[in-house]
Amino acid sequence: MYAERAARLAGAVLWTNSPERSGPGRVLPDGCMDLLWHDGRLLVAGPDTRAYLTDGEGGPWSGIRFPPGTAPALLGVPAHELRDRRVELTDLWPASEVRRLTARVRAAPDPVSGLEELALRRAADAEPPDPLLRQVVAALDAGRPVAATADELGVGARRLHRRSLAAFGYGPKTLARILRLRRALALARAGTPFAETAARAGYADQAHLSRDVRELAGVPLSELLGRAG
Template sequence: MTYSERPAARPGVVLWQSRPVDAQSSLILPDGCLDLLWDGATLQVAGPDTVARLHAPGRPAGFTALRFAAATGPCALGVSAADVVDQLVPLRDIWGDVRTARLEEQVAAGGAPALEQWLRSAPEPSDPLGARVFGLARTGLPVGEIADHVGFSARQLQRRSQELFGYGAGHLVRVLRLQKALASARSGQPLSMVAADAGYYDQPHFSREIRALTGRTPTDLLR
């Protein structure tokens, strides 16, 4: 498929668009984010994925979407990430028919600029917890240390992380470590160096984690 993205009108949010160019399925990797998708007819919320999943081509022809990182999505959309994790949920099920229809009409007429216009007026997180946990998880810190940094017990952090990200901080660390490793590998770095730089214990640990999260070996995934 063809794919493009750029920063949206708010920090932590990306505007992206995709169009399929053939009939092949595409692999969607977990990234700790929540998306608001426009498929040309309806708005849907794609909850955070715990593991990779295949997206089969067909209708819709493509997407225009907002990707919310660092727990900005639940506040903007008024939904707990735990309620939509691993799901594709019609926005109507969250907002109701009237409010959703109003935004769908605007996006149908105005496309990506209309989505960004809505984003400018959407609620922003008043609590920095989501951004802090996301940032600490990207460094690869153990869950206990993340909890200490934000002043929570491990149990409190688990509950709040599920609300903000759809899963606990430990799984978020794994997902963000996967994204870091793939970014390094795509730049041409040897896999042996990728594993060490991304924070895996060793090459076997790297391979096990990639298979657990994507169902593929590192080499197959990059291919």
């Protein structure tokens, strides 16, 4: 069973997942990075460019999902170094510090509360998120073209690409594509017909939507949602 709620850290989401069945799972790209707790370990989920297939490792998972572009400042590592990866926190931070933080999460009332406190402490010591990144996400999520977004924000295309790699893990075109997929899935899950979903989410047509879903999610849209189009 999966459940989530807003975290006290602005824009972040706390979640828990206790799979009811063993076997591989599918995590769709969302432009975000997560700090994870599983089996007494702290891990980091980097930004995905395609659906991430889990290995079916059993037991409950907990996590805090950071809004796009905010995790690198908290973790101290550029997002592109973690692209399409899941790594132990000890790969990024000193083992002694990770042991101390692991003990804090273990001593918390529940893992998500421990993760939330950890994130709040890191945020208090880190530089605030670059407001430009929030503007980039907002513009691309509204369907603005990348070139127009760069012009409107007063940054060159190459500079925007470099800053996007560090903040999001990939260039703005990939981020725009992933955000468009999220818009489409929200519409389709609400029962919007696929053709209308494609038009409202910013695809050229339904065929374009279908191709993008297959490439990013790895399965057809109808299979992903468990219904006919």
